[in-house]
Amino acid sequence: MSQNKNNSQTNIQLDFISEGKLAQMAPMEKIRMLLDEVRSGKIVVLERGLAPDEEAKLIEMTMTEIIPDEFSGIEIESYPIEQNTSFLRKILGKNTTKTRLTIIGPADQLKTIRKDRDMITAIVTK
Amino acid sequence: MVINLFSWIKRLFKKKKKAKIGIYGPPNAGKTTLANRIVRDWSGDAMGPVSHIPHETRRARRREDVIIEANGTTVTLDIIDTPGLATKIDFHGFMACGMEEEEAKRRAKEATEGVIEAVKWLEDLDGVILVMDATEDPFTQVNVTVIGNMEARKLPLVIAANKIDVQTASPARIRGAFPQHPTIPISALEGINTDQLYKEIAKRFG
Ligand SMILES: Nc1nc2c(ncn2[C@@H]2O[C@H](COP(=O)(O)OP(=O)(O)O)[C@@H](O)[C@H]2O)c(=O)[nH]1
Ligand SMILES: [Mg+2]
Numbered sequence: 001m002s003q004n005k006n007n008s009q010t011n012i013q014l015d016f017i018s019e020g021k022l023a024q025m026a027p028m029e030k031i032r033m034l035l036d037e038v039r040s041g042k043i044v045v046l047e048r049g050l051a052p053d054e055e056a057k058l059i060e061m062t063m064t065e066i067i068p069d070e071f072s073g074i075e076i077e078s079y080p081i082e083q084n085t086s087f088l089r090k091i092l093g094k095n096t097t098k099t100r101l102t103i104i105g106p107a108d109q110l111k112t113i114r115k116d117r118d119m120i121t122a123i124v125t126k
Numbered sequence: 127m128v129i130n131l132f133s134w135i136k137r138l139f140k141k142k143k144k145a146k147i148g149i150y151g152p153p154n155a156g157k158t159t160l161a162n163r164i165v166r167d168w169s170g171d172a173m174g175p176v177s178h179i180p181h182e183t184r185r186a187r188r189r190e191d192v193i194i195e196a197n198g199t200t201v202t203l204d205i206i207d208t209p210g211l212a213t214k215i216d217f218h219g220f221m222a223c224g225m226e227e228e229e230a231k232r233r234a235k236e237a238t239e240g241v242i243e244a245v246k247w248l249e250d251l252d253g254v255i256l257v258m259d260a261t262e263d264p265f266t267q268v269n270v271t272v273i274g275n276m277e278a279r280k281l282p283l284v285i286a287a288n289k290i291d292v293q294t295a296s297p298a299r300i301r302g303a304f305p306q307h308p309t310i311p312i313s314a315l316e317g318i319n320t321d322q323l324y325k326e327i328a329k330r331f332g
Pocket of ligand 1: 151155177178288314
């Protein structure tokens with residue numbers, strides 16, 4: 001945090017969060033953490049993204065925090081979720097959807113240039 | 127009289143549970159234009175104002191008991207025209223549309239509340255019509271989020287690839303992006319191919 005402050009004139013911090021770390025957190029805990037990171041100007045990359053309902057909740061929370069000239073929202077990009085076709089998972093009644101890599105940042109700093117099924121191109125500005 | 131009674135009884139037996147259908151999509155995709163057309167085609171009046179300024183719809187509007195008949199099926203729907211989802215709202219965008227700063231800020235605030243309402247409705251629906259502007263990139267995150275939520279809850283979804291009256295429209299791009307869902311190319315404004323959409327609605331939401 002403090003290190004980030006020192007470098008804030010020139011650098012942008014990127015945090016890469018593993019699937020394991022996110023799996024240990026409760027949904028609201030994840031969303032709070034993500035919004036705090038983004039509001040402090042960081043770009044966050046999630047190895048395995050958020051569940052669809054968590055994504056909806058993140059959008060909702062983002063809306064409550066928008067302040068004119070201070071925070072205009074987030075840019076978030078993920079690939080469409082995949083259906084997990086594993087026979088075993090189906091038999092066991094496990095979740096058959098698979099969320100994928102997700103990148104989240106402040107709307108005024110992270111811009112998506114292009115996105116398709118398997119490629120996201122974005123630029124980060126200060 | 128006899129015929130009326132007969133059709134009434136027929137309808138009584140054919141009528142299934144009412145389905146609550148939300149209209150979603152990015153700002154300006156044509157959600158309200160489509161909601162107006164559906165409501166006008168099947169119940170005779172309009173739903174709400176349309177505008178080229180994003181976030182014109184800042185409150186979800188609901189029209190109950192819209193009865194659609196297609197393919198010999200009758201479906202009764204509650205149509206909810208939502209403000210749609212957005213992940214960012216900047217009041218400068220409204221100023222660029224010619225608004226004064228104060229009004230632009232008020233609009234932006236209302237727009238954020240509208241998005242919250244749209245998110246809340248998502249939990250309370252039986253199906254979604256996802257309107258996409260076929261002249262634009264289909265992989266916007268709000269589309270991915272809406273589709274993800276419907277898939278996770280195993281609820282039906284129909285994609286309306288809108289604005290095919292515009293030269294640069296590419297419904298094929300949308301179909302390629304989300305091949306697991308039915309995509310119907312339409313023009314909500316001109317009323318092109320809406321019959322096809324109604325057939326799909328009757329099939330999926332019936
Ligand atoms: N060319 C064309 N324009 C459309 C179509 N549907 C909507 N529009 C225009 O797109 C703009 C946004 O429409 P609106 O229904 O308010 O979008 P909403 O924000 O998704 O509710 C308006 O200027 C409409 O006239 C269409 O099928 N073709
Ligand atoms: Mg609208």
